[in-house]
Amino acid sequence: MGLSRRMQKQGIPAPLDESFNKKRKLDSSANKAVKKQKKGGDAPKSRANGKKNGAKGAGKSATQSVNGKPAKGKKSVAEEFLSEDESDDEDVIAGGLDDLDDDELQDDADDFDLAPSGSDDEDVVDDSDREIQKGVWSEDDDSDAEEILTAANIAGLSQKLDLSKAQEEADAEAELEEDALRTNIAADIPDDEDDEEGGVKTNLLAPDLQLLRTRITETVRVLSNFKELHDPARSRADYTQALLKDICAYYGYSPFLAEKLYSLFTPQEALAFFDANETPRPMVIRTNTLRTHRRDLAHALINRGVTLEPVGKWSKVGLQIFESQVPLGATPEYLAGHYILQAASSFLPVMALAPQEHERVLEMAAAPGGKSTHMAALMRNTGCIFSNDSNKDRAKGLIGNIHRLGVKNTIVSHYNALEFPRVMGGFDRVLLDAPCSGTGVIAKDASVKTNKTEADFLRLPHLQKQLLLAAIDSVDHASRTGGYVVYSTCSVTVEENEQVVQYALNKRPNVKLVSTGLVFGKEGFVKYQTKRFHPSMKETRRYYPHAYNVDGFFVAKFKKVGPTPANAVRAQGSAEAKANENNHVAEDDDDDVDMAEIEDEDAEEEPFGGFDDEEDAKYIERSLNKRLRKKGIDPKASKSKAVKSADASVVKDKAEKAPKASEDTKTEAPKEKTKANEAEDAKAKTKKNSKKEKRKSV
Ligand SMILES: C[S@@+](CC[C@H](N)C(=O)[O-])C[C@H]1O[C@@H](n2cnc3c(N)ncnc32)[C@H](O)[C@@H]1O
Numbered sequence: 001m002g003l004s005r006r007m008q009k010q011g012i013p014a015p016l017d018e019s020f021n022k023k024r025k026l027d028s029s030a031n032k033a034v035k036k037q038k039k040g041g042d043a044p045k046s047r048a049n050g051k052k053n054g055a056k057g058a059g060k061s062a063t064q065s066v067n068g069k070p071a072k073g074k075k076s077v078a079e080e081f082l083s084e085d086e087s088d089d090e091d092v093i094a095g096g097l098d099d100l101d102d103d104e105l106q107d108d109a110d111d112f113d114l115a116p117s118g119s120d121d122e123d124v125v126d127d128s129d130r131e132i133q134k135g136v137w138s139e140d141d142d143s144d145a146e147e148i149l150t151a152a153n154i155a156g157l158s159q160k161l162d163l164s165k166a167q168e169e170a171d172a173e174a175e176l177e178e179d180a181l182r183t184n185i186a187a188d189i190p191d192d193e194d195d196e197e198g199g200v201k202t203n204l205l206a207p208d209l210q211l212l213r214t215r216i217t218e219t220v221r222v223l224s225n226f227k228e229l230h231d232p233a234r235s236r237a238d239y240t241q242a243l244l245k246d247i248c249a250y251y252g253y254s255p256f257l258a259e260k261l262y263s264l265f266t267p268q269e270a271l272a273f274f275d276a277n278e279t280p281r282p283m284v285i286r287t288n289t290l291r292t293h294r295r296d297l298a299h300a301l302i303n304r305g306v307t308l309e310p311v312g313k314w315s316k317v318g319l320q321i322f323e324s325q326v327p328l329g330a331t332p333e334y335l336a337g338h339y340i341l342q343a344a345s346s347f348l349p350v351m352a353l354a355p356q357e358h359e360r361v362l363e364m365a366a367a368p369g370g371k372s373t374h375m376a377a378l379m380r381n382t383g384c385i386f387s388n389d390s391n392k393d394r395a396k397g398l399i400g401n402i403h404r405l406g407v408k409n410t411i412v413s414h415y416n417a418l419e420f421p422r423v424m425g426g427f428d429r430v431l432l433d434a435p436c437s438g439t440g441v442i443a444k445d446a447s448v449k450t451n452k453t454e455a456d457f458l459r460l461p462h463l464q465k466q467l468l469l470a471a472i473d474s475v476d477h478a479s480r481t482g483g484y485v486v487y488s489t490c491s492v493t494v495e496e497n498e499q500v501v502q503y504a505l506n507k508r509p510n511v512k513l514v515s516t517g518l519v520f521g522k523e524g525f526v527k528y529q530t531k532r533f534h535p536s537m538k539e540t541r542r543y544y545p546h547a548y549n550v551d552g553f554f555v556a557k558f559k560k561v562g563p564t565p566a567n568a569v570r571a572q573g574s575a576e577a578k579a580n581e582n583n584h585v586a587e588d589d590d591d592d593v594d595m596a597e598i599e600d601e602d603a604e605e606e607p608f609g610g611f612d613d614e615e616d617a618k619y620i621e622r623s624l625n626k627r628l629r630k631k632g633i634d635p636k637a638s639k640s641k642a643v644k645s646a647d648a649s650v651v652k653d654k655a656e657k658a659p660k661a662s663e664d665t666k667t668e669a670p671k672e673k674t675k676a677n678e679a680e681d682a683k684a685k686t687k688k689n690s691k692k693e694k695r696k697s698v
Helices: 028-040 047-067 077-082 092-105 139-147 151-186 200-204 209-224 236-251 255-262 267-276 294-303 344-353 370-378 392-404 456-473 498-507 535-539 566-573 575-580 585-591 595-599 613-630 641-664 675-697
Strands: 283-287 306-310 318-324 339-341 360-363 384-388 410-413 429-433 484-489 511-514 541-543 553-560
Touching: 209 236, 209 267, 236 255, 236 267, 255 267, 294 306, 294 318, 318 344, 344 370, 344 429, 344 484, 344 541, 344 553, 360 370, 370 384, 370 392, 370 410, 370 429, 392 410, 429 456, 456 484, 456 498, 484 498, 498 511, 498 535, 511 535
Parallel strands: 360 384, 360 429, 384 410, 429 484
Antiparallel strands: 283 318, 283 339, 306 318, 484 553, 511 553, 541 553
16 A cells, blocks of 8 residues: 555655656645636735645645544554554554564664644534525515516616626626736746746736646756756746746745745755645654553554554654544543654754763753653653743743653753853753744744745844854763753754854864764755855754655754863853854854864863853852841841952952953964963962852852
8 A cells, every 4th residue: 555645754765756746736625716716806815825725724634634534445453453464464554563563672762852733633614504595585585576676676677787797797808818818827938028027927816836837847857957958048047037936926935935945955856845845744753751662652542543653763762643533632641641742853853962861951942842851751760851941931831741741850941041051051961952944844834935034044043053152051071971962953944054053163162063873864064055164064964854754954963072262252242243143154264263272271161151250240249148148147238348358359350351351352472481471370370269269159
């Protein structure tokens, strides 16, 4: 039995066939709607809206298949799973059993992430209740009505009939004109010279999707073998522009985003990517190994009429759901925390982070907790996970999942993650699953097609860069078991991925990229358009819906090899650093921190990324005041000697720091040990000691 597209397995795919060249099946209901619209003479709705609804519809039907009855011709799922002598059946379940058996031999520690966007319960539209609209005059009414017509109203009626006839004629004429215009779309390649508005004109009418599709396929074919196939009168740029216009009209993207996404791929692959975004990804659940084993969970769900299969060899805890007769968000197993609904690609960052038992781990942006609870399962509820999310409401969802799944090693907070490591540092591992534009999950949220602007691709990378530096500074480079940071997004744009990683490499020379350890995924870009990235960017991994049938994702893993240089942290806070945040890689190179500085004996070791004296002074004072109050002394009334001396030391320290900060910006001087240098060293040591004192008092 062949699997439908939706049923394709996730993860390492069979070689990509060229099926994206096949004509897209048009949604018949969409066509009907278009026709209806024309008949009614309404102004055509924007394609973007049409697609948005279309995508929603697609999502719905997919969920319905998950919740609906087993496909025709299939045995009941329980029968299939439980009947052993049918192992030669090619059905989904047979393969599933093999994989589950494998799993039983292994440790069951693995997993995934979050709830799918669609609800499990579908609204069923029941037509039976609908009132049949009667005409103004029913057949029975007609005779009576005619009898009561008077000579006076006969004239009125006749006038009304004339008007309605004239209206019908006008409508018919308009429809003819519209048809005549539509035939222009039929040309294989749009001729921008003939059409002043270059396709915009066609967009104003409800586009003929079939014709658009044919033209897109043809343009891609020409672009793929440009030398041989192109019309000499048209340049590659002409073809590309025409193609982008058609992509916007056909799939409903804004021109800005269509171009951004198109530029990531070859024309054929771009088409496959856009197509894949029109189809929902398979529903996946992650077994919570704190509560159950995957095999037991599979049996329990099969008994409830769920058709499922292990998600792939790459995960020991994922189950792909094909059909279900019960809502998966409300089964007894769900409520008992035996699984979580989670997209397959969300397993990947946690698998890359590979948290170990008894470690201290931070997830900086954790709500609603798919990844944190996955980490807890991998750590078998040992050690400690700090699950943070700045959004307090979302953090409530995170707490809910933590309770339901029986996680006991996690502390939830709602700081702005930029405040780390000041809040807390020295972690063995940190996961930053960053807020992003969501260009990898367009199949789930079609609004991304039109609501992302250029400003978003400046604002988000800016935040992502700062969050990543905070993540790096929060890790203990000297961790015996870890010292790793994983950065991930559910976006496929270079601005939010390679550029962010490169920025971190530039700003934090004490980290390097290492292998994610993930068994599939495409290498990150080492070059993209005019940008060049560090060769180690190959270690990062990209995931695309058309390539792996998973949400689009990006995963990078860093190893922290040394303490963050204090001057790097100070520079970060400086106006100059802020101005550079959105610069390109080449520009970022200018403010590179020299690796030699880390090895410099004189460099202050600040494992948590350095302290801010001004900020510290406040905390020190508050802490001393508290201590005084405990002793029954009013700190305001009489400042004790201790307070005064502490204040003095802060002021002195600040005074010493001022010239040092400006020194940091100078080019390094030759390291001759002069008397002046020695005096400086002594001063620095005193300063270091006084800082240690201050920390102790905090
Ligand atoms: C991609 S989601 C995280 C999903 C989560 N890792 C999971 O697996 O369930 C991004 C999260 O970042 C949070 N966020 C955005 N800005 C933040 C910030 N400055 N500090 C902390 N969290 C932030 C959002 O509230 C959102 O929940």
